[in-house]
Amino acid sequence: MAATEESAAALLQDVMASMKVRPDDDEDEEEVTKEWGSVEVDAEETDAAVKKVQEKEAGGVKEEVDDGDGGGTVDLPEMALKSEKLNEEVESPDTEIKKVLATDTPYTSAKSFEDLNLTEPLLKGLYTEMKFERPSRIQAETLPMILSPPYANLIAQAHNGSGKTTCFVLGMLGRVDANLNAPQALCVCPTRELAIQNEEVLLKMAKYTGITCACTAGADDRVSASRRGKITDQVVIGTPGTLKRWMSKDRILDARRMKILVFDEADHMLATEGFQDDSMRIMSMIARQSPNYQILLFSATFSERVKAFARNSVPRANEVFVPKEDLSLDVIKQYRVRCPSSQGRLDVLRNNIFPLAEKLGQSIIFVRTRENASFLHTSLQQDGHRCTSIQGGMSHEERDRVIREYRSGETKILISTDVLARGFDQAQVTLVVNYDIPVKMGTWEPDYELYLHRIGRSGRFGRKGAAFNLVCDRKGEEMLNKIEDHFDRRMDEVKYDDEDAFERVLKEAGLA
DNA sequence: AAAAAAT
Numbered sequence: 001m002a003a004t005e006e007s008a009a010a011l012l013q014d015v016m017a018s019m020k021v022r023p024d025d026d027e028d029e030e031e032v033t034k035e036w037g038s039v040e041v042d043a044e045e046t047d048a049a050v051k052k053v054q055e056k057e058a059g060g061v062k063e064e065v066d067d068g069d070g071g072g073t074v075d076l077p078e079m080a081l082k083s084e085k086l087n088e089e090v091e092s093p094d095t096e097i098k099k100v101l102a103t104d105t106p107y108t109s110a111k112s113f114e115d116l117n118l119t120e121p122l123l124k125g126l127y128t129e130m131k132f133e134r135p136s137r138i139q140a141e142t143l144p145m146i147l148s149p150p151y152a153n154l155i156a157q158a159h160n161g162s163g164k165t166t167c168f169v170l171g172m173l174g175r176v177d178a179n180l181n182a183p184q185a186l187c188v189c190p191t192r193e194l195a196i197q198n199e200e201v202l203l204k205m206a207k208y209t210g211i212t213c214a215c216t217a218g219a220d221d222r223v224s225a226s227r228r229g230k231i232t233d234q235v236v237i238g239t240p241g242t243l244k245r246w247m248s249k250d251r252i253l254d255a256r257r258m259k260i261l262v263f264d265e266a267d268h269m270l271a272t273e274g275f276q277d278d279s280m281r282i283m284s285m286i287a288r289q290s291p292n293y294q295i296l297l298f299s300a301t302f303s304e305r306v307k308a309f310a311r312n313s314v315p316r317a318n319e320v321f322v323p324k325e326d327l328s329l330d331v332i333k334q335y336r337v338r339c340p341s342s343q344g345r346l347d348v349l350r351n352n353i354f355p356l357a358e359k360l361g362q363s364i365i366f367v368r369t370r371e372n373a374s375f376l377h378t379s380l381q382q383d384g385h386r387c388t389s390i391q392g393g394m395s396h397e398e399r400d401r402v403i404r405e406y407r408s409g410e411t412k413i414l415i416s417t418d419v420l421a422r423g424f425d426q427a428q429v430t431l432v433v434n435y436d437i438p439v440k441m442g443t444w445e446p447d448y449e450l451y452l453h454r455i456g457r458s459g460r461f462g463r464k465g466a467a468f469n470l471v472c473d474r475k476g477e478e479m480l481n482k483i484e485d486h487f488d489r490r491m492d493e494v495k496y497d498d499e500d501a502f503e504r505v506l507k508e509a510g511l512a
Numbered sequence: 513a514a515a516a517a518a519t
């Protein structure tokens with residue numbers, strides 16, 4: 001066993017060397033084995049647990065295969081070699097994507113949507129409704145994996161705003177049978193807003209297909225399950241708590257025909273306490289009735305700890321990863337704003353940032369607590385500034401209204417907790433303000449993933465963007481230093497008492 | 513601390 005592991009490790013080294021993978025992947029490897037055992041799934045009842053145990057039993061073999069033994073793994077060194085040519089053809093940023101295949105199945109990246117054997121109505125939706133011409137880089141790589149046999153599981157990571165949603169939405173639409181009135185695809189999202197957003201994209205793309213969708217956050221989300229009746233829509237999208245209840249207690253969501261399960265913001269869904277149990281339960285309930293279903297995990301971020309956990313929760317998955325160094329979004333200019341005090345921070349927001357933001361496209365101000373969101377909102381409004389705020393304590397109707405106004409452009413500045421940190425896609429967002437630096441719970445460690453997600457709300461699909469990070473004490477200062485180190489990017493400072501500094505800097509970022 | 517959603 002030890003020998004096997006060692007030779008597998010050696011092999012992995014070779015493969016990585018040939019792929020010019022960054023050296024820090026090594027330390028990741030260590031962290032992986034150390035960390036993942038600490039994440040627990042309540043073992044007694046779930047089939048997922050059973051499935052997992054089986055995976056572990058097959059562990060000797062599996063590790064070997066997954067980690068680079070010739071048997072199953074086809075690392076694609078030719079990807080690296082051909083990348084310049086590919087880039088020309090697929091018109092993508094020069095990102096070096098790392099693919100690890102779990103089976104012998106060869107995949108050719110899709111140069112056009114025609115390569116994917118999609119139905120005519122679906123293609124029509126892509127071209128006329130979505131106005132897509134050809135697959136983006138991440139779409140070109142993942143869609144063949146999703147849509148062709150053996151319909152392998154997939155763990156995929158790609159930039160914010162690079163078209164991940166299309167990958168899994170098209171994946172679901174491509175796999176379901178429009179003529180069968182039973183749920184066949186399920187998409188789990190961390191927030192109500194994201195579920196709605198994904199549903200909207202799906203319905204738009206599905207316009208000519210006859211495929212319908214049920215969403216836990218629909219207008220009728222107060223309707224009791226018994227009144228609603230069995231779900232016959234081909235696709236179901238929602239938040240984990242309600243989805244779980246629909247499948248178990250309410251019994252209106254039948255998993256017998258389920259072909260594909262998607263986790264959007266998958267690192268969050270699998271690793272965050274509160275989400276994890278529900279996610280595992282959903283997986284096990286589907287596995288019981290449709291053992292051969294396909295699982296897709298999508299996120300812009302997978303910390304090494306979570307990546308290891310994901311690999312164990314979703315066995316034999318193909319992997320498509322973007323190296324960490326390429327993820328820090330060079331298109332988004334990031335700045336440090338040192339504020340004299342906590343009160344001074346509000347002044348900086350009010351006097352320096354708001355007047356500019358009102359002239360810009362749209363902005364999101366992120367804060368750490370619900371209270372802070374409401375407080376900032378009222379206090380800025382009292383000063384005559386137009387803005388809205390959103391946080392999980394508000395009613396569904398209120399949240400929907402705020403989002404609707406923001407989407408329509410009626411409001412330009414939105415103050416938000418981390419409800420909107422992930423996935424929220426609004427092309428006009430050019431400026432993100434971190435009023436608080438995101439922190440990992442119970443520590444004074446910055447939450448790097450969350451930071452990346454937050455600033456990724458701007459600069460959607462290659463557009464320009466800027467982020468102001470407000471710090472007003474040593475803790476904030478230290479955390480921002482750590483963020484700089486982690487992404488290996490220095491941030492310029494914007495002096496709060498320099499009248500024109502903010503405007504100058506936004507010009508520099510290509511915004512003003 | 514916040515997130516979903518239930519109690």
